[in-house]
Amino acid sequence: MASDDLENASRPLTLRDVSEASGVSEMTVSRVLRNRGDVSAATREKVLEAARALGYVPNKIAGALASQRVNLVAVIVPSLQNLVFPEVLAGISEVLDQTHFQPVYGVTNYKPEREEKVLYEMLSWRPSGVIIAGLEHSDASRAMLKSAGIPIVEIMDTDGEPIDSVVGISHRRAGREMAQAIVKQGYRKIGFLGTKMPLDHRARKRFEGFTQALAKEGIEIHDREFYEGGSALLKGREMTETILKRSPDLEFLYYSNDMIAAGGLLYCLDNDIDVPGRVGLAGFNGVELLEGLPVKLATMDACRAEIGREAARIIARRASGEEGGGEKVVLTPTIDLGATLKR
Amino acid sequence: MASDDLENASRPLTLRDVSEASGVSEMTVSRVLRNRGDVSAATREKVLEAARALGYVPNKIAGALASQRVNLVAVIVPSLQNLVFPEVLAGISEVLDQTHFQPVYGVTNYKPEREEKVLYEMLSWRPSGVIIAGLEHSDASRAMLKSAGIPIVEIMDTDGEPIDSVVGISHRRAGREMAQAIVKQGYRKIGFLGTKMPLDHRARKRFEGFTQALAKEGIEIHDREFYEGGSALLKGREMTETILKRSPDLEFLYYSNDMIAAGGLLYCLDNDIDVPGRVGLAGFNGVELLEGLPVKLATMDACRAEIGREAARIIARRASGEEGGGEKVVLTPTIDLGATLKR
DNA sequence: CTGAAAGCGCTAACAC
DNA sequence: GTGTTAGCGCTTTCAG
Numbered sequence: 001m002a003s004d005d006l007e008n009a010s011r012p013l014t015l016r017d018v019s020e021a022s023g024v025s026e027m028t029v030s031r032v033l034r035n036r037g038d039v040s041a042a043t044r045e046k047v048l049e050a051a052r053a054l055g056y057v058p059n060k061i062a063g064a065l066a067s068q069r070v071n072l073v074a075v076i077v078p079s080l081q082n083l084v085f086p087e088v089l090a091g092i093s094e095v096l097d098q099t100h101f102q103p104v105y106g107v108t109n110y111k112p113e114r115e116e117k118v119l120y121e122m123l124s125w126r127p128s129g130v131i132i133a134g135l136e137h138s139d140a141s142r143a144m145l146k147s148a149g150i151p152i153v154e155i156m157d158t159d160g161e162p163i164d165s166v167v168g169i170s171h172r173r174a175g176r177e178m179a180q181a182i183v184k185q186g187y188r189k190i191g192f193l194g195t196k197m198p199l200d201h202r203a204r205k206r207f208e209g210f211t212q213a214l215a216k217e218g219i220e221i222h223d224r225e226f227y228e229g230g231s232a233l234l235k236g237r238e239m240t241e242t243i244l245k246r247s248p249d250l251e252f253l254y255y256s257n258d259m260i261a262a263g264g265l266l267y268c269l270d271n272d273i274d275v276p277g278r279v280g281l282a283g284f285n286g287v288e289l290l291e292g293l294p295v296k297l298a299t300m301d302a303c304r305a306e307i308g309r310e311a312a313r314i315i316a317r318r319a320s321g322e323e324g325g326g327e328k329v330v331l332t333p334t335i336d337l338g339a340t341l342k343r
Numbered sequence: 344m345a346s347d348d349l350e351n352a353s354r355p356l357t358l359r360d361v362s363e364a365s366g367v368s369e370m371t372v373s374r375v376l377r378n379r380g381d382v383s384a385a386t387r388e389k390v391l392e393a394a395r396a397l398g399y400v401p402n403k404i405a406g407a408l409a410s411q412r413v414n415l416v417a418v419i420v421p422s423l424q425n426l427v428f429p430e431v432l433a434g435i436s437e438v439l440d441q442t443h444f445q446p447v448y449g450v451t452n453y454k455p456e457r458e459e460k461v462l463y464e465m466l467s468w469r470p471s472g473v474i475i476a477g478l479e480h481s482d483a484s485r486a487m488l489k490s491a492g493i494p495i496v497e498i499m500d501t502d503g504e505p506i507d508s509v510v511g512i513s514h515r516r517a518g519r520e521m522a523q524a525i526v527k528q529g530y531r532k533i534g535f536l537g538t539k540m541p542l543d544h545r546a547r548k549r550f551e552g553f554t555q556a557l558a559k560e561g562i563e564i565h566d567r568e569f570y571e572g573g574s575a576l577l578k579g580r581e582m583t584e585t586i587l588k589r590s591p592d593l594e595f596l597y598y599s600n601d602m603i604a605a606g607g608l609l610y611c612l613d614n615d616i617d618v619p620g621r622v623g624l625a626g627f628n629g630v631e632l633l634e635g636l637p638v639k640l641a642t643m644d645a646c647r648a649e650i651g652r653e654a655a656r657i658i659a660r661r662a663s664g665e666e667g668g669g670e671k672v673v674l675t676p677t678i679d680l681g682a683t684l685k686r
Numbered sequence: 687c688t689g690a691a692a693g694c695g696c697t698a699a700c701a702c
Numbered sequence: 703g704t705g706t707t708a709g710c711g712c713t714t715t716c717a718g
Contacts, residue, residue: 012469012492014695025705030697038703055490060467061407062695065710069697070404080432086423093450102464105448107436121445124403126355147398149355233635263635270637292576292606294613357711368689373713381687405711408694412713 013056022050033058064126073315074122075103076132078110083287084304085133088155091308092131099316101128110199112138123148129315135160136201151318151325153311156302157202158330167311167329171202174300174333175209178254178282181298181335183214185343187252187280189222190214193239193264194256196226203256206284210254223247227260236263244279251279252341258283258290258299265297265340281340290338298341303331356399365393376401407469416658417465418446419475421453426630427647428476431498434651435474442659444471453542455481466491472658478503479544494661494668496654499645500545501673508661510654510672514545517643517676518552521597521625524641524678526557528686530595530623532565533557536582536607537599539571546599549627553597566590570603579606587622594622595684601626601633601642608640608683624683633681641684646674 018033019026024043031037032047039047050056064070075092077085089105096103104127106118116138122130123144129151135158137145145152145163152164159172182190192211197204211221225243227235236259244250255261261283268275275281275295283290286301310329318324361376362369367386374380375390382390393399407413418435420428432448439446447470449461459481465473466487472494478501480488488495488506495507502515525533535554540547554564568586570578579602587593598604604626611618618624618638626633629644653672661667 016695026695027697027706028704031704034697036697040703043703055486057463057466057487057491059469059695061404061413061469062710063697064404065408065712066695066697068710080423080429081426083424083426086429089423089450107432120400123400126402126404143398144400148400231631231634233632235635237635266635266637288574289576291574292578292580292609294609359711369711370689370713371687374688377713379713383687386688402711405694406713408696409711409713411694 012059013054014059015056017054018047018051018056021054022046070126070128071100071102072104072125072127073101073312073319074106074119074125074127074130074132076106076108076115076118076122076130078108078133080105080107083289084285084302087304088133088308091305092312094305095309095312095316099320101316101319103131103312112136112141116141116144119144128319129153131155131311131315133157134201135162135166137163151315153314155307155311157205158328159205162326162328164325165311165314165327165329167307167314167331169303169307169331169333170209171205172209172212174284174302175206175211176213177333177335178206178284178300179210179213179217181337181341182252182254182280182282183217183219185280185341187343188219189247189249189251190219191243191247191250191253192221192224192256193236193243193253193260194224194226196228200256206256222250232257232259233263233266236260236265237267238263240264240267244273253279253281255281255283258285258287258297261297261299262290262293265293265295269294276340276342280343282338286336295340296336296338298336298338300333300335302333306331355402356397357402358399360397361390361394361399364397365389413469413471414443414445415447415468415470416444416655416662417449417462417468417470417473417475419449419451419458419461419465419473421451421476423448423450426632427628427645430647431476431651434648435655437648438652438655438659442663444659444662446474446655455479455484459484459487462487471662472496474498474654474658476500477544478505478509480506494658496657498650498654500548501671502548505669505671507668508654508657508670508672510650510657510674512646512650512674512676513552514548515552515555517627517645518549518554519556520678521549521627521643522553522556522560524680524684525595525597525623525625526560526562528619528623528684530686531562532590532592532594533562534586534590534593534596535564535567535599536579536586536596536603537567537569539569543599549599565593575600575602576606576609579603579608580610581606583607583610587616596622596624598624598626601628601630601640604640604642605633605636608636608638612637619683619685623686625681629676629679638683639679639681641679641681643676643678645676649674 015026019029029047032044108115131153133156154162154166156168158168158170225239282298286299290297358369361372372390375387451458474496476499497505497509499511501511501513568582625641629642633640
């Protein structure tokens with residue numbers, strides 16, 4: 001008893017401990033614990049009993065080294081503080097939970113050099129696959145991904161050259177479609193509010209698609225405003241005030257995400273600015289938060305959970321040995337005009 | 344060249360490959376790659392050059408097995424969709440990034456049986472420490488944590504019996520203090536709105552502390568309303584409408600989190616209910632979101648980032664071999680009366 | 687400063 | 703159904 005406790009504290013238990021406690025060979029213990037091969041019900045019970053009694057937790061490090069198999073899927077996202085990514089992760093777990101694969105999350109804070117480091121660390125554990133946000137990576141990161149010899153799925157964005165598979169939406173197209181919807185409603189003097197974009201390629205692409213579609217209609221962005229860091233809701237408020245004071249003739253404001261758009265909406269409501277009469281508003285993402293706002297904000301669903309699920313499905317298939325590679329899944333975001341984008 | 348590429352694709356590179364490419368023994372290559380021991384500048388260069396050229400990524404599985412050392416810290420939280428936890432995780436990385444430790448995140452979805460599974464999976468990779476949210480765990484989970492032989496830090500909550508170390512705030516006390524502040528402002532008919540609590544022990548403890556402090560003043564909760572799932576902002580709206588219609592004489596509403604409180608606030612503003620004159624409001628957490636609201640909501644800071652940092656510091660110290668164990672860090676949340684809790 | 691030998695805890699492959 | 707043997711890719715230890 002006492003000696004058991006001491007041993008417990010000093011040294012992690014091994015298969016051998018279970019083997020000795022149960023009087024069954026290590027190999028058979030291993031088989032029981034992994035449900036592999038045929039083991040008689042009697043010995044099976046003996047082993048399970050011993051393992052439970054000792055509180056044995058298998059050492060996956062040794063197991064992985066011996067079997068050359070790791071059930072980990074590396075999932076790399078820029079941030080967890082932007083609700084979008086937790087939603088994608090939820091989609092991923094939803095699917096992987098049905099398999100023997102396990103997601104492991106890494107966060108890059110939107111920094112390529114951090115992405116490189118996180119990727120390196122994760123790859124050094126030899127995961128069965130990688131799901132990584134975005135198509136833009138440093139050369140070193142791309143090289144690592146290419147030579148890893150495991151399925152890679154880049155997610156969120158489909159505008160660019162994938163390394164292997166890709167699941168997402170076209171942000172250029174999302175920007176274009178929003179521009180078309182806005183113009184169709186008769187708005188002409190249009191402003192853009194968003195993050196400083198070197199960081200955020202998807203926001204940049206939406207902006208590019210947006211301006212491009214406007215150009216086709218002979219319209220130029222009337223004014224723009226960018227922010228960095230801080231509370232998005234508050235920034236949305238402040239930027240809206242700034243831009244409307246600077247360009248009082250603006251008829252429409254397109255925000256690069258829903259949170260700042262919500263801030264803008266609250267600003268307008270507070271200041272009795274008629275929405276969408278005096279000024280129309282639209283955001284991007286379709287975050288759940290919007291449902292509680294006083295006025296339904298126009299937005300575009302980014303298919304976050306579905307992106308996660310689909311990426312996980314691809315990984316699960318390929319990592320289980322199915323042939324494949326280079327799949328491209330382009331989801332179509334649906335536009336929601338809400339009550340802030342119609343005249 | 345061609346054969347390099349083929350090999351690359353078929354089999355992950357090993358130390359031996361680098362050794363052969365550089366003409367240096369495996370052992371010395373290993374030393375160079377880990378910056379251990381003295382190696383001459385010349386051979387060091389040769390090795391690094393070869394490793395880079397090949398694109399060698401070390402196999403941590405083998406390394407961990409051989410060295411019996413793993414630089415992973417398991418971090419287990421109930422959810423990533425509740426902004427609170429990403430903020431804690433950010434605090435954790437902030438500190439661990441300065442060390443050689445790496446956080447690995449697991450999510451339980453508030454389910455004890457999932458916690459058990461996640462914990463088991465993570466422990467089987469033999470991490471150097473565990474940071475886990477809450478003090479309530481299944482017997483099996485507690486047993487695993489106790490016998491893991493590594494530092495354990497339970498976070499967020501200090502009301503209960505920790506397994507090893509604990510960093511957090513007292514939610515009972517948080518509830519008590521909010522009750523006292525409310526009563527002090529002269530409010531008497533007080534309602535509570537929150538999550539269905541079997542899931543959320545911390546919300547329950549706040550509620551207990553809250554009612555207990557009110558009882559001391561001879562006050563009983565006037566009405567209450569609970570929700571489950573869905574958009575918190577919207578739920579806040581709906582519950583506020585429900586409770587105010589049912590109990591029109593309510594003078595104050597205490598919400599178990601800021602998101603539903605914000606929904607309540609927006610509901611009141613929309614319906615020209617004077618806040619805090621007609622009815623006062625308070626939430627819990629001090630989420631960044633609040634800064635963008637039209638009226639500053641009363642809340643209490645839960646010290647999220649600091650909890651993460653402190654937990655990480657404890658793990659880093661202990662996992663680096665320093666003696667210790669059983670530390671208890673109780674942070675003190677500061678109450679912010681905002682503009683919704685004063686008459 | 688560098689190398690050779692042994693072994694981390696487990697599982698694949700094969701014998702019995 | 704069960705046991706034995708070898709070895710996964712690295713690091714520890716010890717010898718030079």
